[in-house]
Amino acid sequence: MIPVVTALTxxxxxxxxxxxxxxxxxxxYAGASGDFNPIHYRDDVAxxxxxxxxxxxxxxTMGLAVQPVVDWAGDPARVLDYQVRFTRPVFVDATAGAxxxxxxxxxxxxxxxxxxxxxxxxxxxxxTVLGKAQARVNLA
Amino acid sequence: MSVNPELQGRxxxxxxxxxxxxxxxxxxxxxVFATNPINHDPEAARAAGHEDIVAPPxxxxxxxxxxxxxxxxxxxxxxxxxxxVHGDQRFSYTRPIIAGDExxxxxxxxxxxxxxxxxxxxxxxxxxxxxxxxxxxxxxxxVVRGDE
Numbered sequence: 014m015i016p017v018v019t020a021l022t023x024x025x026x027x028x029x030x031x032x033x034x035x036x037x038x039x040x041x042y043a044g045a046s047g048d049f050n051p052i053h054y055r056d057d058v059a060x061x062x063x064x065x066x067x068x069x070x071x072x073x074t075m076g077l078a079v080q081p082v083v084d085w086a087g088d089p090a091r092v093l094d095y096q097v098r099f100t101r102p103v104f105v106d107a108t109a110g111a112x113x114x115x116x117x118x119x120x121x122x123x124x125x126x127x128x129x130x131x132x133x134x135x136x137x138x139x140x141t142v143l144g145k146a147q148a149r150v151n152l153a
Numbered sequence: 154m155s156v157n158p159e160l161q162g163r164x165x166x167x168x169x170x171x172x173x174x175x176x177x178x179x180x181x182x183x184x185v186f187a188t189n190p191i192n193h194d195p196e197a198a199r200a201a202g203h204e205d206i207v208a209p210p211x212x213x214x215x216x217x218x219x220x221x222x223x224x225x226x227x228x229x230x231x232x233x234x235x236x237x238v239h240g241d242q243r244f245s246y247t248r249p250i251i252a253g254d255e256x257x258x259x260x261x262x263x264x265x266x267x268x269x270x271x272x273x274x275x276x277x278x279x280x281x282x283x284x285x286x287x288x289x290x291x292x293x294x295x296v297v298r299g300d301e
């Protein structure tokens with residue numbers, strides 16, 4: 014079930030997924046994480062700081078974006094290192110929600126340590142929202 | 154007020170230990186769309202060689218949070234919370250977080266840089282288990298916007 018590291022080629026797409034976020038998703042993440050910044054659930058507060066409306070927690074986007082990689086690797090414990098840069102907000106409309114799409118590609122393979130670097134492209138409304146999104150995955 | 158450059162290199166006292174509850178891991182897993190059975194089902198986790206369910210890779214932020222609160226509350230830090238934007242985040246694991254772990258986090262400010270009127274504060278929270286062994290280091294770069 015574990016992906017075979019020697020069969021991986023740089024650029025291979027190993028996983029793809031899209032996530033439909035609603036305001037409910039943000040409230041759920043606020044409760045689970047303890048991040049109750051009101052810009053993630055109150056339009057009036059978001060607008061008072063110059064945003065068009067409520068946006069998703071960056072850490073929610075980071076958290077869901079790695080899940081296709083976890084499922085590909087078969088075990089969350091295989092993710093040794095995970096990093097992102099937050100480059101654009103994900104605005105979550107009160108009625109329409111927001112869809113975040115994730116494409117996971119092989120960025121590098123170390124055939125000695127059997128660790129693969131998986132690069133994530135994470136987009137909302139056709140624009141990337143995370144930069145340098147990389148997970149190092151143990152395939153030993 | 155701007156960020157105090159003397160924060161660089163400062164190491165904070167460890168925060169109170171965090172006991173990782175199984176239901177908290179499940180709750181967090183649901184919130185980040187983690188559907189892998191190893192995140193939810195102790196039997197699936199044990200079958201994969203873990204003592205209990207495994208937390209998602211970003212769960213460490215829950216443990217890290219108290220250390221960032223310390224940083225923002227530092228009296229001479231000069232970090233205005235209302236001007237803080239999360240720039241970068243990284244988690245580097247020695248081993249995964251497992252339900253039942255008692256984790257202690259210690260914050261160090263590793264770098265402060267100025268960039269175009271903003272300050273970039275890099276804070277590293279080293280998280281160890283009850284035996285003192287390293288579990289994960291959570292690294293955040295906070296962008297503190299300068300005065301307009």
